Amino acid sequence: MLPDNAFRAEAAAWLAQHAPAMRARLDAASNDRARFDAGRAWQRELYDDRWAGISWPTEYGGRGATPAQATIFAEEQARFAVSSGFVGSTIGMVGPTLLRYGNEAQRLRYLRPLLRADETWCQLFSEPSAGSDLANLSTRADRHGDEFVVNGQKVWTSNAHLCDFAILLARTNPDVPKHRGISFLLLDLRAPGVEIRPLRQITGAAHFNEVFLTDARVPLENVVGDVDGGWAPARVVLAHEASVIGGGNSAATGYDALLDLARMRDCRRDPIVRQRLAHVYTREQILGYMKHRVLQSVRSGDRPEIDGSVMKVLWSEARRERAELGVALLGAGGALCDEWPAQLLEQFSGTIGGGTNEVHRTMIGERVLGLPPEPRVDRDVSYRELVAARA
Ligand SMILES: Cc1cc2nc3c(=O)[nH]c(=O)nc-3n(C[C@H](O)[C@H](O)[C@H](O)COP(=O)(O)OP(=O)(O)OC[C@H]3O[C@@H](n4cnc5c(N)ncnc54)[C@H](O)[C@@H]3O)c2cc1C
Known part of the structure; x- marks a missing residue:
């Protein structure tokens, strides 16, 4: 295996050769589908030259x-401002979950096409009455011979309309407490009984969807982990999701652009603007240092000292502050500009997506600060009784 310094040099040389064309593709991408396709093409390039799944075992397509070394590549890639975007984020959630909880047949069938983005994945977890309280989900999967028949509705499913497969949580046993009767299934989105309807957002984009499942069939071999034991793999997905979001994969314009804007508007000496710019700068630096510490821990094989929820809350709030300042600097002229108002409207994808910041603050209280846990009065009550009590 290459020593780290030689690995970094090789990665930087490869990126210098390939990243500019990818950057140009990303800059030219004017909508969600074009960005998704550009990310997919980049992921294939990474895979074909062995820069995808750097720390994954070779038998599943990794290096x-x-x-x-995976973090070294991530650092180098960030310097070139390219990434495989949504596709990369889902690989970062689905991959570790299958590596840990999938059986050998599932790993051999799904991991390579996932890593090369030949098959793309989305996450069918949230429902109209199960978001923060995800274990309250009501989508049912009933066993019929060697398959499950799934019925229910999912919502806020990012990019389901562009993907081939989904990780799906469904209730397989209503007679046990809610966390214990859920199974983690792999669903082919092209299967009969899967209907994907786009949700139009305030920005005009339709990034996410409602997904209706009507007698959709999932073979028994597509259960990840144990039947009724899906909460364990689901937790792996959620933990990786917070880290991916907190790692700041999603694009957002930063301090330098705000400073340019303040110069352009001739207000960078205004004391209030200076104060807000300083605040944005400070946050950005703190986040950079925290990210660096997380990478250092990964590099030395330790568990990161900084919790993924902390990164996620800070990153999403910093993003909101930047967007608010951008719009404030533009004043009435903002009505004629696309970028900053769009970022302001999109702030909620960071503060709500991947679990709301309120819920992550509760997790920080419990996991990081050691505060007493929230009362969980329904912990020993079966899901069926909970539903009956609500009726
Ligand atoms: C951009 C984006 C992309 C998404 N993509 C996906 C996806 O691909 N797949 C998927 O399955 N889901 C996805 N989601 C859904 C997301 O996971 C949920 O929106 C989120 O978990 C919150 O659930 P909810 O919307 O039902 O809000 P609710 O849970 O109804 O919460 C409403 C409000 O109550 C607060 N609240 C709820 N419970 C508590 C509590 N215990 N303590 C304090 N406050 C509380 C919340 O913080 C929030 O302010 C996405 C969401 C967004 C915004």
């Missing part, structure tokens, strides 16, 4: 290198 078999160390987690430290």
Whole structure:
């Protein structure tokens, strides 16, 4: 295996050769589908030259290198401002979950096409009455011979209309407490009984969807982990999701652009603007240092000292502050500009997506600060009784 310095040099040389064309594709991408396709093409390029799944085992398409080298590549890639975007985020959630909870047949069937983005994945978790309280989900999967028949409705499913497969949570046993009767299934989105309807957002984009499942069939071999034991793999997905979001994969314009804007509007010496700029700058630096610490821990094989929820809350709030300042600097002229108002409207994708900041603050209280846990009065009550009590 290459030593880290040689690995970094090789990664930087490869990126210098390939990243500019990808950057140009991303800059030219004018809508969600074009960005999704550009990310997919980049992921294939990474895979074909062995820069995808750097720390994954080779038998599943990875490079078999160390987690430290995976972070080195991530650092180098960030310097070139390219990434495989949504596709990369889902690989970062689905991959580790299948590696940990999938059986050998599932790993061999799904991991390579996932890593090369030949098959793309979305996450069918949230429902109209199950978001923060995800374990309250009511989508049912009933066993019929060697398959499950699934009925229910999912919502806020990012990019389902562009994907091939989904990780799906469904209730397989209503007679046990809510967390214990859920199964984690792999669903082919092209199967009969799957209907995907786009949701139009305030920005005009339709990034996410409602997904209706009517007698959709999932073979028994597509259960990840144990039947009724889906909460364990689901937690792996959620933990990786917070880290991916907190790692700041999604694009957002930063301090430098705000400073340019303040110069252009001739207000960078205004004391209030200076104060707000300083605040944005400070947050950005703190986040950078925290990210660096997380990478250092990964590199030395330790558990990151900084919790993924902390990163997620800070990153999403910093993003909101930047967007608010951008719009404030533009004043009435903002009505004629696309970028900053769009970022302001999109702030909620960071503060709500991947679990709301309020819920992540509760997790920080419990996990990081060691505060007493929230009362969980329904912990020992079966899901069926909960539903009956609400009726
Ligand atoms: C951009 C974006 C992309 C998304 N993509 C996906 C996806 O691909 N797949 C998927 O399955 N889901 C996705 N989601 C859904 C997301 O996971 C949920 O929106 C989120 O978990 C919150 O659930 P909810 O919308 O039902 O809000 P609710 O849970 O109804 O919450 C409403 C309000 O109550 C507060 N609240 C609720 N419970 C508590 C509590 N215990 N303590 C304090 N406050 C509380 C919340 O913070 C929030 O302010 C996405 C969401 C967004 C915004």
